[in-house]
Amino acid sequence: MAPSDQAGHRLRRILLALTPGVVYLIGQLTCLRVLRWIADVRGKSFDDALTSWDGRHFLAIAEQGYTLSAARDVEASLAFFPGLPKLMALVSWSFGVTPRTAGLLISAVAGLVAAYGLVKLADYVPGLDRAGGLILVAVFSLAPMSVVLSMTYSEALFCAFAVWSLVFLLRGHWLVAGGLSMFGGLVRPTGLALAGAIAASAVVAIVKRRATWQTWVGALIAPLGFVGYVGWVGHQLGSPLAWFDLQRAGWDSAFDFGAGSLDFVQRTLRDAPALLDVVTVALMLSSLLLLGLAVRQRQPYELVAYGALVAIQVLGTSGVMNSKGRLLIPAFTLLIPLAVFLARERRSNAVTALIVAGLASAWYSAYAVIIYGYAI
Numbered sequence: 001m002a003p004s005d006q007a008g009h010r011l012r013r014i015l016l017a018l019t020p021g022v023v024y025l026i027g028q029l030t031c032l033r034v035l036r037w038i039a040d041v042r043g044k045s046f047d048d049a050l051t052s053w054d055g056r057h058f059l060a061i062a063e064q065g066y067t068l069s070a071a072r073d074v075e076a077s078l079a080f081f082p083g084l085p086k087l088m089a090l091v092s093w094s095f096g097v098t099p100r101t102a103g104l105l106i107s108a109v110a111g112l113v114a115a116y117g118l119v120k121l122a123d124y125v126p127g128l129d130r131a132g133g134l135i136l137v138a139v140f141s142l143a144p145m146s147v148v149l150s151m152t153y154s155e156a157l158f159c160a161f162a163v164w165s166l167v168f169l170l171r172g173h174w175l176v177a178g179g180l181s182m183f184g185g186l187v188r189p190t191g192l193a194l195a196g197a198i199a200a201s202a203v204v205a206i207v208k209r210r211a212t213w214q215t216w217v218g219a220l221i222a223p224l225g226f227v228g229y230v231g232w233v234g235h236q237l238g239s240p241l242a243w244f245d246l247q248r249a250g251w252d253s254a255f256d257f258g259a260g261s262l263d264f265v266q267r268t269l270r271d272a273p274a275l276l277d278v279v280t281v282a283l284m285l286s287s288l289l290l291l292g293l294a295v296r297q298r299q300p301y302e303l304v305a306y307g308a309l310v311a312i313q314v315l316g317t318s319g320v321m322n323s324k325g326r327l328l329i330p331a332f333t334l335l336i337p338l339a340v341f342l343a344r345e346r347r348s349n350a351v352t353a354l355i356v357a358g359l360a361s362a363w364y365s366a367y368a369v370i371i372y373g374y375a376i
Contacts, residue, residue, distance in 0.1 A: 023134050024115035027141025028150050031362040035147055038366040051100055053375045054080070055152035061085035062092065062099040078233050079246040083187030083225075084154040103152035110160040111149045115141070117163030118332065124170045124300050125336055132343035135350060139335045139342070142358035144283055145325040145376070147365035155329045158188040162306070162330060165194060169201055169302050174218030185225025190330045193309035195223035200305045253319030260318030276322055276372045279364060283325045287311050293337035307333035325368070326376050 039046040051059055057077065062085040066077045084106065091102035115137045122133030140146065149156040161184035169177035181198055185191025202219035205211040233243040247253040261284060268277045291311055294304050310331040314324060328334075342350040368376050 019134060020115045020119045020137050021112050023137045024112060024141045027138055027146070027358060028111065030142065030358060031147040031365055032150055034359070034362040035366040035369060038363075038370045042370055044370055049369050050104060050150070051152045052369060054154075055103070058085045058088065058103065058152050058154065059099055062088035062103065076246065076250050078236065079243065079250055081154065081187055081189065081229055083183065084152075084157050087157070088152075100152065104150070107150055107152065107156040110156040111141070113160040114149075114156065114163045114332075117160065117167055120167045121163060121170075121303070121333075122336075122339070125303070125340070126298060127340040128336070128343055132339055135342050135354070136335060136339035138354050138358070139338050140332050142354065142361050143329065143335065144279065144361045144364050145329060145368060146361070147369060148326050148329060148376070151369075153326075154187050155326070158184050158190060159330055159332060161187065162190075162194050163332065165198070166302060166306060166333070169198060170300060174198075174202075174212075174214040175221075176218075178218030178220070178222040181222035182225040185223060185227070186229055187225075188330065189226060190310055190313060190327075191226045192223065193313050193330075194306060195226065196309045197302060197306035198222040201302045204301065247319070251319045253317055255313075255316055256318045258316045261315045261321070261324070264321040274372070276368055280322055280325050283328060284315055287315070287328055287331060287334055290334040290337050294334065297337060297340060299333075299336060303333040303336065307331050310334075320375055322368075322372070322374055323376055 035049060036046045039049050057080050061077055061080060087106055088099045088102045091106060092099045118136050118140060119133035122128040122136055161180045165177045165180035165184060177198055181191060181194045184194050199219050202215050205215050230243045234240040265281050268281045272278055291308055294307060314327045342353060
């Protein structure tokens, strides 16, 4: 091969390697640009918006630890898992940046890591190739409320752990999958759903007589992050169920088998009190529809189990209903049916649909963060 051909081949490989990150960044920059526009129009601070609501709690914990000044009180601060704020504190100390900058950098890097994982995940999905994987990345980065992936929220960091845990699970690397799930369980309570998907996969392997000692160990270590933190909070407060009590006391959040969600859907469809309520109901119902499509498309059961468990955890829990759209962001496997559909369309139609839906989604994210008056 001539030197010029080698250089051209090398350049193509580099561009191919950069594509998932570029696609993800285009989606997120679109969300951030619309957020800045809405903030400017409303006379609000764009910088404050990036650290609003739960982001403030994570920042306070990163700066001061689980202390009385970290949130409303020490017990309220203990409701927030330590993975993100502790990493923010570490990055801040290591690189001499503020915790706020550290949090935004962590979310940016974690989002890119998740994007590359989604492309790898697409290799295991019938109907998706690399181009379909890029579509999946675009849908993920432009999904409703995906702007939180660029805020000081924990969704981006958790998704990075979850995506790659599922990739290694599909590859049969049980120890890596379980280890990543363990770390994800220190970031968000959604780690319990990820550990559950690994446990379900282990049961299948055991029944089919394909299990090894790695299968058992991977499944056993997967929930340790979640269990360890909840246990630590229980030890601090003198009750094994203390973390769950904090959730109930602070946000009226408890697993009620969907009774609260069903009541919210009925009230919203009857009264339509606010745009965010209506869209939240649409997202909740869409998650169930997409789950059904995932089953119909015969996606890998590992991915279906994960999406189902996240949906059950989110929709089956009472609390701040207007956060449901954001809480469904980690259910990224439910976006796969959309990616499969778009991958089958003409490229121009798929791109047009992504642009139109993406802009609408970006505006909705900005509306939720800037205009809407309650927590997301």
